[in-house]
Amino acid sequence: MNSGEATELDSPLIPKLLYLARVVGRWLTALEQIHRAAQGIDQKTMTLPYLETLKDMGASPAIKFTFPMESTSLLDNIKRGDNSS
Secondary structure (H helix, E strand, O other): OOOOOOOOOHHHHHHHHHHHHHHHHHHHHHHHHHHHHHHHOOOHHHOOOHHHHHHHHHHOOOOOOOOOOHHHHHHHHHHEEEEOO
């Protein structure tokens, strides 16, 4: 190879790919931290956002709502006072 020849490492894409790799690495690190923090969350904590969403929906002028199927089991747990997952 002559010293004047361009190589694949001279590609203008290399710095962009290295930057993207750093961004993805940081994103994965953040996801791992979120996962670790979420390990200690109990059912009551998980229920709170659902209840806040229901409150917001109740304040809406809409007359029709769509509920995910998982909401029915959540409401059953609330009705029974079940604190298990």
